[in-house]
Amino acid sequence: MTSQRPGIDGVANLDTGRYRRRGYPEAVYCEGKSIEQLTAIATQLRETGGAGTTLFTRASAEQAAAVRAVLPEAAEHADARLLAWPAEPPPPTGGLVLTLTAGTSDLPVAREAQLSARYLGRRSELVADVGVAGLHRLLARIEDLRCADAIIVAAGMDGALPSVVAGLVEVPVVALPTSVGYGAAFGGIAPLLTMLNACAPGVGVVNIDNGYGAGHLAAQIARGPADGR
Known part of the structure; x- marks a missing residue:
């Protein structure tokens, strides 16, 4: 059994x-x-080291500054509200994770997904603004889609893009609903329900705005023998 180091009393384990x-x-x-809690967590990480890359997700500007005060070498990606320590991603192994967005407004969540997959050791690329309102934009990238080993699709509004993508490729699609949209989108519930009801097979759905979860799942799907695990 793997031993655990002591936790931080009253804060984290x-x-x-x-x-x-x-x-x-x-x-x-x-x-x-x-x-104060983030400072204590970052301090323990610095003292214990740890293997792999630790990601700090959903960080505000103030929280990011606090983490970097303890871990100044951490990489900050403000557009994704994400920090990574150590800053350099590991050498990529396995396959390619491709992240698509239906619109530009989906980019913050999609960037969290893309960067999570990259820092978890995958080749990771992003294609933005290829939603179903202009389907020719997606079809123009069909060869890119067919080179991927896992595809993340971030979409708000009607959330239709994952089903379309899954009908064009042979790899798993991770559907990532975002809270983008007018009132009847209900903060992401409408695209979530659309994705859960996808008629195309091979679509898995994560929670609303959960870019980290989508990136992690896609990284596991695209893991290859080169990982050595």
Whole structure:
């Protein structure tokens, strides 16, 4: 059994053995945590080291500054509300994870997904603004889609894009509903339900705006023998 290092009393109990156990390190979800709590977590990570890349997700500008005060070498991706420590992604192994967005407004969540897959060790690329309102834009990238080993599709509004993509490719599609849309989109519930009801097979759905979860799942799907795990 993998031993655990002591936690931080009253704050957190870091899962420092997760990388050895699962092949992927623990991530720190920043939303809802105080500056003091994040400082304590970042300090323990610095002191214990750890294997793999630790991601700090859903970080505000103030929270990102607090993490970088302790881990100044961490990479900050403000467009994705994400920090990574160490800053350099590991050498890519396995296959290609391709992330698509239906619109430009989906980019923050899609970037979280793309970067999560990259820092978890996959080749990771992003194609933006290829939604169903102009289907020719997607069809113009069909060869890119067919080179991927897993595809993440981030969409709000009606959430139709994952079904379309899944009907064009032979690899799994991770559907990522976003909270983008007018009132009847209900903060992402409408695209979530559309994706859950996809008629195309091979579509798996993560929670609303869960870019990290989508990137992690796609990274696991695209893991290849070169990973050595």
